[in-house]
Amino acid sequence: QVQLQQSGPGLVKPSQTLSLTCAISGDSVSSNSAAWNWIRQSPSRGLEWLGRTYYRSRWYNNYAVSVKSRITINPDTSKNQFSLQLNSVTLEDTAVYYCARVGGSGSLDYWGQGTLVTVSS
Amino acid sequence: QSVLTQPPSASGTPGQGVTIPCSGSSSNIGSNTVNWYQQLPGTAPKLLIHSDNQRPSGVPDRFSGSKSGTSASLAISGLQSEDEADYYCAAWDNNMFGWVFGGGTKLTVL
Secondary structure: OOEEEEEOOOEEOOOOOEEEEEEEEOOOOOOOOOEEEEEEEEOOOEEEEEEEEEEOOOEEEEEOHHHOOOEEEEEEOOOOEEEEEEOOOOHHHOEEEEEEEEOOOOOEEEEOOOEEEEEOO | OOOEEOOOEEEEOOOOOEEEEEEOOOOOOOOOOEEEEEEOOOOOOEEEEEOOOEOOOOOOOOEEEEEEOOEEEEEEOOOOHHHOEEEEEEEEEOOOOEEEEEOOEEEEEO
């Protein structure tokens, strides 16, 4: 059974960096058949995919155009986890952030518990 | 404005059936499979249907999915009070090169 456990601060100041981590159990971040995603949800923007990292003989990353200049998703094979960094945050980045796996079904099948991140001074 | 279009609300009485539509385009639903999610308040979305019409283990067969062209739908039969939740459709979009979602449909069991 795959489980994703998120951690990270719930409050970030404007212009600073949002950092979250997603620890994986029951699968490997280096799996050749999975992809590891970050998604956020807010009342104004709904569910919004932010990006992914995955391993297919080498590491790949893809990011949503809306955040491409500010986002980094990194795998950590030593801890079997992956992380999200979002730079230069504004009030509009306030949302519940989720990590999620794309598995063999080709769908976002397992999700983390969600982290409410509030951007406020 | 979500890429996939869903009605904001739907309702039904216990025992009845309800269908939730999801409309997209050739770059998402028209080219890739559709997934459906159920979200209860304060929880993460839960996969309900994948690959247009496949139920993951543990999902009751009261839930079914279908797709035609650039539209998909989720059907729920024999409504129960615990089905009251938000439902979202999702698909990969070849133009945006990312996952896109519907705006969600809030299902009320009257």
